[in-house]
Amino acid sequence: MTGASRLPRSTLRRASWAGVLAASATTGAVCLLAVWAWGGANWARLPAGGLASPGWGLVWVLAAVALIAVAWLDAVPAPGRAVLTTGVAWAWLGPLLAVVPSMPSWFRWAALAAGAALPLLTTLLVVVPFPRTPRAHRLLLSALATAVAATALRALAYDPLRDPTCTRLCLPGAGWWSDVAAQPPVRLAVAGLVTASVALVVAAAFMASAGRRSRGGIVLLVGVLAVLPWWTTGVAAPPRADDLAALGVAVAAITALARLAVTERRRREAYRLLHDVEHGVGSDAGSLAPESSTPPALRLALVNARLTAEAAEQAAQIRRSRSRIVAASDDERRRLGRELHDLVQQRVVGALLQCRIASADEQDAVRRGRLLAAVDELGAVLPHLRGLTERTAPALVDSDGLSVAVEQRAAALVGLRVEVEGMKSEPPARVARQAYIVIDSLLDAVTRPYAGATLGLGLARDAIRIRLSAPRVVLPELLADRVAAAGGTVERSTDDETTETLEVVLPCGP
Amino acid sequence: MRAVIADDAVLVRAGVAHLLREAGVDVVAECGDAETLLRTVAVERPDVAVVDIRMPPSYTDEGLVAARRIRAEYPDTAVLVLSQYLQPLYARRLLADSPAGTGYLLKERVQDVAVLLGAMERVVAGSCVVDDAIVSTMLDRRSPEGPLGSLTAREAQALGLMAAGLSNSAMAADLGISPKTVEMLITSVFQKLGLEQSADVNRRVLAVLRTLTR
Numbered sequence: 001m002t003g004a005s006r007l008p009r010s011t012l013r014r015a016s017w018a019g020v021l022a023a024s025a026t027t028g029a030v031c032l033l034a035v036w037a038w039g040g041a042n043w044a045r046l047p048a049g050g051l052a053s054p055g056w057g058l059v060w061v062l063a064a065v066a067l068i069a070v071a072w073l074d075a076v077p078a079p080g081r082a083v084l085t086t087g088v089a090w091a092w093l094g095p096l097l098a099v100v101p102s103m104p105s106w107f108r109w110a111a112l113a114a115g116a117a118l119p120l121l122t123t124l125l126v127v128v129p130f131p132r133t134p135r136a137h138r139l140l141l142s143a144l145a146t147a148v149a150a151t152a153l154r155a156l157a158y159d160p161l162r163d164p165t166c167t168r169l170c171l172p173g174a175g176w177w178s179d180v181a182a183q184p185p186v187r188l189a190v191a192g193l194v195t196a197s198v199a200l201v202v203a204a205a206f207m208a209s210a211g212r213r214s215r216g217g218i219v220l221l222v223g224v225l226a227v228l229p230w231w232t233t234g235v236a237a238p239p240r241a242d243d244l245a246a247l248g249v250a251v252a253a254i255t256a257l258a259r260l261a262v263t264e265r266r267r268r269e270a271y272r273l274l275h276d277v278e279h280g281v282g283s284d285a286g287s288l289a290p291e292s293s294t295p296p297a298l299r300l301a302l303v304n305a306r307l308t309a310e311a312a313e314q315a316a317q318i319r320r321s322r323s324r325i326v327a328a329s330d331d332e333r334r335r336l337g338r339e340l341h342d343l344v345q346q347r348v349v350g351a352l353l354q355c356r357i358a359s360a361d362e363q364d365a366v367r368r369g370r371l372l373a374a375v376d377e378l379g380a381v382l383p384h385l386r387g388l389t390e391r392t393a394p395a396l397v398d399s400d401g402l403s404v405a406v407e408q409r410a411a412a413l414v415g416l417r418v419e420v421e422g423m424k425s426e427p428p429a430r431v432a433r434q435a436y437i438v439i440d441s442l443l444d445a446v447t448r449p450y451a452g453a454t455l456g457l458g459l460a461r462d463a464i465r466i467r468l469s470a471p472r473v474v475l476p477e478l479l480a481d482r483v484a485a486a487g488g489t490v491e492r493s494t495d496d497e498t499t500e501t502l503e504v505v506l507p508c509g510p
Numbered sequence: 511m512r513a514v515i516a517d518d519a520v521l522v523r524a525g526v527a528h529l530l531r532e533a534g535v536d537v538v539a540e541c542g543d544a545e546t547l548l549r550t551v552a553v554e555r556p557d558v559a560v561v562d563i564r565m566p567p568s569y570t571d572e573g574l575v576a577a578r579r580i581r582a583e584y585p586d587t588a589v590l591v592l593s594q595y596l597q598p599l600y601a602r603r604l605l606a607d608s609p610a611g612t613g614y615l616l617k618e619r620v621q622d623v624a625v626l627l628g629a630m631e632r633v634v635a636g637s638c639v640v641d642d643a644i645v646s647t648m649l650d651r652r653s654p655e656g657p658l659g660s661l662t663a664r665e666a667q668a669l670g671l672m673a674a675g676l677s678n679s680a681m682a683a684d685l686g687i688s689p690k691t692v693e694m695l696i697t698s699v700f701q702k703l704g705l706e707q708s709a710d711v712n713r714r715v716l717a718v719l720r721t722l723t724r
Contacts, residue, residue, distance in 0.1 A: 338569075341564070341594060342564065342569060345594050345617075346519040346521075346522060347519075347521070349519070349522050349525075349617055349618065349620065350519055350521030350522045350525060351521075352525075352618070352620075352621050353521070353522060353525025353526065353528075353529065353620060353621070354521065354525055356525070356529065356621055356623075357525060357528050357529065357532075360532065375621055378621075379618055379621050382594075382617075382618040383596075383618070386594060386595075386596055389594075390595075390596075395595060395597075396597065396599065398570075399570060399571060400599065404599070408597070408598075408599055411598075411651050412647070412650075412651055413651075414650075414651060
């Protein structure tokens with residue numbers, strides 16, 4: 001893995017801060033501009049035509065942008081979807097919840113302050129690590145239970161169908177529903193159903209988010225708690241208070257989405273690392289160390305990928321080591337071959353000559369006989385040494401090339417047909433020596449006689465292709481290891497019931 | 511017979527020189543590398559140069575190259591190459607340009623002074639000499655479909671002796687047959703190898719070269 005592909009923790013931290021602050025600042029500025037420039041888009045008092053007002057339209061444009069942004073994040077996880085759902089539900093519920101005329105003034109102002117402080121709370125929640133202690137969980141669950149209970153109370157105490165400012169009932173074409181819902185039992189049931197559904201959505205979203213330790217869920221919970229007084233008591237908030245609360249909720253939702261974007265960026269980066277590992281791009285397993293905030297499944301995948309990369313790296317090291325061992329073995333063969341030829345054979349011939357000379361000078365018949373016996377022994381050693389030298393390091397491969405050496409080797413095997421193709425240029429000497437050793441082993445693997453056997457040798461696409469067809473071939477195990485160490489392949493097939501074929505491909509590259 | 515010996519192994523060079531001197535050969539110089547050999551031949555103009563294939567500086571085929579240069583530049587000097595390679599290709603390459611007066615002998619033959627001396631005498635006489643082992647190797651490899659494959663065992667034996675540079679009488683003695691029968695065998699060999707009637711020596715050389723070619 002290259003260093004550039006790694007996403008350092010500090011970068012993520014900066015990205016997180018930048019995303020939160022940018023989202024907060026942008027959303028706040030736009031909303032303030034919209035609310036105050038167009039005379040206040042009061043969610044609580046939207047008339048039927050209020051949907052056409054610039055402030056309200058801008059808020060909905062922002063919501064649409066948020067939706068598009070989330071849709072663009074094509075791998076949004078379940079908590080993210082829950083946050084989105086809750087945000088949309090909140091946007092629909094805002095006008096409904098704000099119409100609460102009976103709440104005491106001090107409580108409304110406290111709620112207003114809480115709503116106005118939402119951006120700050122949101123930022124703190126995003127950047128401060130999530131509390132993971134059981135106590136914190138109990139507190140959060142208590143808050144959730146409170147919100148659910150308040151929602152239930154609201155469902156019983158508030159009748160949205162009787163609310164003259166309810167935007168949904170004021171919408172054109174909704175009059176038939178007013179007639180249907182005019183009966184008290186039905187009104188109560190519908191009111192409870194609508195409010196309870198929304199509450200359930202909020203609760204489910206929070207549970208899903210909190211279950212995944214998502215800070216977005218906490219943001220929404222804070223938003224719910226901030227407007228809970230209006231929600232439960234039906235006190236109407238002042239227009240500016242409504243505006244600020246709406247601003248706070250919008251900032252909270254957008255900030256949560258920004259946080260999602262940061263998380264998504266990290267997720268994408270992780271997936272890209274996984275993809276790289278899967279496709280063998282790079283091998284730096286250290287870059288796959290998961291961040292503490294990485295989702296558990298992805299974290300596990302990263303750990304697996306890191307282990308896979310480490311295993312692949314170890315396997316590559318073993319392959320390289322094996323290649324080095326084979327190369328060292330080939331070099332050693334050449335050295336042995338040279339020494340056998342240039343040193344040992346020469347010395348034996350020299351000793352043989354000296355014995356011969358000494359025997360000629362020796363007057364004693366017994367000693368002369370012993371010397372001549374030594375001459376015979378030394379003479380008998382020479383053919384063996386020659387054969388050993390030839391098998392260890394065939395001189396023809398270096399002096400005349402692979403194809404000539406193979407043809408000469410094959411010439412000694414009566415009945416063997418040799419087909420050399422595409423050998424206009426010789427492969428590198430190292431590869432040629434390896435190929436010769438492979439061919440030599442293959443020919444040894446053929447069950448005699450060689451009649452009907454064919455040896456094919458070709459150089460194509462930077463690889464030497466060796467093909468041996470014979471009635472019976474016993475593939476030596478070490479040969480397969482040698483070929484694999486050189487990065488090559490061995491394939492065995494049966495052309496028909498009587499002919500077996502071994503095809504070896506040896507790469508000429510490094 | 512005046513001879514020059516070239517071999518980078520001092521012990522071998524001295525041993526061969528000693529044996530040849532004992533046998534009455536006038537060893538005029540001993541060389542350790544190909545360059546010295548060529549200079550010596552140019553000066554001494556010996557009857558024969560006995561040359562090792564691998565010599566300094568690269569220890570590959572300096573002796574072979576020097577032998578071919580000697581045959582090309584000093585036709586009066588025969589060359590007998592001593593090699594540790596039982597490789598027909600090297601022999602064929604040596605004999606390709608100037609087979610007459612050239613020989614290829616395995617180095618271990620030096621243990622038998624008579625064989626070495628006989629080969630030297632035959633190349634000096636203008637014959638082409640190839641080691642028995644190489645000829646046997648080629649005859650063993652002969653394909654039944656080729657010209658060599660049509661030779662009988664006796665004819666193949668005669669061809670081997672021809673390659674060793676033996677005269678008809680020597681062949682008769684070796685095979686234990688009459689010179690007349692040897693002539694008949696040789697004629698049969700020439701016919702089977704497709705060698706047209708020409709000077710006898712040339713046909714013998716051609717037969718040897720044909721033997722070295724599968």
